Amino acid sequence: MAEFIVLGAGMVGIGTALALQAQGHAVRVIDRRGPGEETSHGNAGVIQAEARVPYAMPRDWGTLIRYGLGRSNDLRLDALALPGAARALLDYYRHSAPSRLAAAVPHYAAIIGRATEDHGHLVAAAGADHLIRRTGLGEIYLSERDLDSRARDADDLAKAHGLAWRRLTGDDLRAEEPDLTDTPAGAIVWNDSWSTPDPAALVRAYAGLFENRGGTVLQATVRGVTQRPAGWCVTHDDGQLNAAHLVVALGPWSPDFLKPLGYRVPMVRKRGYHGHFDMKGGLTRPYVLAGHGVVISSMTRGLRITTGAHLARADAPPHAGQLATGAAAAGKLVALNGAVPDSRWQGVRPCLPRMLPMVGRAPRHEGLWFNFGHGHQGLTLGPTTGRVLADIVGGRQDELARALAP
Ligand SMILES: Cc1cc2nc3c(=O)[nH]c(=O)nc-3n(C[C@H](O)[C@H](O)[C@H](O)COP(=O)(O)OP(=O)(O)OC[C@H]3O[C@@H](n4cnc5c(N)ncnc54)[C@H](O)[C@@H]3O)c2cc1C
Numbered sequence: 001m002a003e004f005i006v007l008g009a010g011m012v013g014i015g016t017a018l019a020l021q022a023q024g025h026a027v028r029v030i031d032r033r034g035p036g037e038e039t040s041h042g043n044a045g046v047i048q049a050e051a052r053v054p055y056a057m058p059r060d061w062g063t064l065i066r067y068g069l070g071r072s073n074d075l076r077l078d079a080l081a082l083p084g085a086a087r088a089l090l091d092y093y094r095h096s097a098p099s100r101l102a103a104a105v106p107h108y109a110a111i112i113g114r115a116t117e118d119h120g121h122l123v124a125a126a127g128a129d130h131l132i133r134r135t136g137l138g139e140i141y142l143s144e145r146d147l148d149s150r151a152r153d154a155d156d157l158a159k160a161h162g163l164a165w166r167r168l169t170g171d172d173l174r175a176e177e178p179d180l181t182d183t184p185a186g187a188i189v190w191n192d193s194w195s196t197p198d199p200a201a202l203v204r205a206y207a208g209l210f211e212n213r214g215g216t217v218l219q220a221t222v223r224g225v226t227q228r229p230a231g232w233c234v235t236h237d238d239g240q241l242n243a244a245h246l247v248v249a250l251g252p253w254s255p256d257f258l259k260p261l262g263y264r265v266p267m268v269r270k271r272g273y274h275g276h277f278d279m280k281g282g283l284t285r286p287y288v289l290a291g292h293g294v295v296i297s298s299m300t301r302g303l304r305i306t307t308g309a310h311l312a313r314a315d316a317p318p319h320a321g322q323l324a325t326g327a328a329a330a331g332k333l334v335a336l337n338g339a340v341p342d343s344r345w346q347g348v349r350p351c352l353p354r355m356l357p358m359v360g361r362a363p364r365h366e367g368l369w370f371n372f373g374h375g376h377q378g379l380t381l382g383p384t385t386g387r388v389l390a391d392i393v394g395g396r397q398d399e400l401a402r403a404l405a406p
Helices: 011-022 061-068 079-095 098-126 144-161 170-176 199-212 251-261 321-331 375-393 399-404
Strands: 003-007 026-031 075-077 137-141 165-169 186-190 216-219 222-228 231-236 239-243 245-248 268-279 287-289 294-299 302-307 309-311 336-339 345-351 358-361 368-372
Touching: 003 011, 003 231, 003 239, 011 026, 011 098, 011 199, 011 245, 011 368, 011 375, 026 199, 026 239, 061 075, 075 079, 079 098, 079 268, 079 309, 098 199, 098 375, 098 399, 137 144, 144 165, 144 186, 165 170, 170 186, 199 216, 199 375, 222 251, 231 245, 245 251, 251 345, 251 368, 268 321, 287 321, 294 321, 302 321, 321 336, 345 375, 358 375, 358 399, 368 375, 375 399
Parallel strands: 003 026, 003 245, 026 216, 075 309, 137 287, 245 368
Antiparallel strands: 137 186, 165 186, 222 231, 231 239, 268 302, 268 309, 268 336, 268 345, 287 294, 294 302, 358 368
16 A cells, blocks of 8 residues: 555546545545546536547648637637747657557557446445436537538448447437527437536535545645655645645646656647536536537536637637537527536647657656646546556556556
8 A cells, every 4th residue: 555645636636536535545535626626517418428539630731720720619729828838749640650540549448438337336435326327428410411421420430439429300309309499401319428417516426535535635836846765745735745646637737736847748638618507407418510610519507519629829818609609509400598607617638749648657757647638538538547457556557557657
């Protein structure tokens, strides 16, 4: 048994803390906010069993030009962001080459494929079943042609990875979702995916489980870490903590945090927004609105509309365009009665160019471990990469461990 401090109480930090604790380690977590109040709060709330292929950068000129000209709501690109993001974007472009992507897929599929089972254990132990919908993830298509084309891809993906999916006509969809106000061409539903109406509450429930099992969550801002002969000293607002081992699970803040230790980790910071809208009725599952670059999902505060990526400088002001376009598209399918006050949010998907999270031993420091860079699927993957890291700490050295190694 060893002592660990986990930096960060998002889904990844709490998932890691629980997994280390389950292997008999003494674990403390520290975060400047409460558990799950940052990126792990603001996402679309989907536990994405279907996401076996990570998000690669499109490499065809047509799509890149559409992005460059601002003709897609999936991605907004600020020219001012380019100089600072150039290295990460070039790496991302390189790793998105078909052969490299194909090499990453088995590892990504291996961790995504375990995610609902790993959540399932925690949900049961935390008594959090009321925070989980096992109703799938839908994709709504407005044109028959787009639906046909996606159905062909979905079938290939399903066959390759053993996924269950179904195709719905517009009428089938309205029978399942009586609060839709219009009939689209149809939808695809990925049956194995789950969702939560309150991602932050799910992280809080897991954090409560960790504390009930003897763990500690401290709320304080970490100012720095120092390596000592006996391990690590964490300096925070109210004092210091010491432990033999330190895990960095700071999501989008991880690269900046690691700079003073000499690590340069390029990250593609895909900013995303959400807003809540008052909706008449509700939806049984989240839906991607194909062609509009948003996900809509009934959540505790109303219909949450979550946007695609905005590549912006960290200090760039929020841009309302993607959310407004998404809300206009959603308003044609469901009855929206305006925005919920104070419900706008922005955060950053912590995407690494190689499209796999960094999980494992830090290359140059004893007792330092990384678990960050979960990009588009960190809510899904937190409990799973937490378990993988705990196994690596215990000596796991297989192909997956090598693929995720920092
Ligand atoms: C718009 C959007 C939609 C998304 N949709 C989905 C989805 O549907 N499904 C899915 O699986 N994923 C989704 N994601 C991705 C997912 O939200 C992230 O990958 C995940 O939340 C990352 O978790 P994390 O624990 O690594 O980071 P975080 O949740 O951000 O946790 C990091 C923690 O570090 C803390 N911290 C930072 N600096 C310090 C410091 N100096 N001292 C103390 N604490 C510090 C922060 O307070 C924070 O709590 C989405 C992301 C976005 C932006």
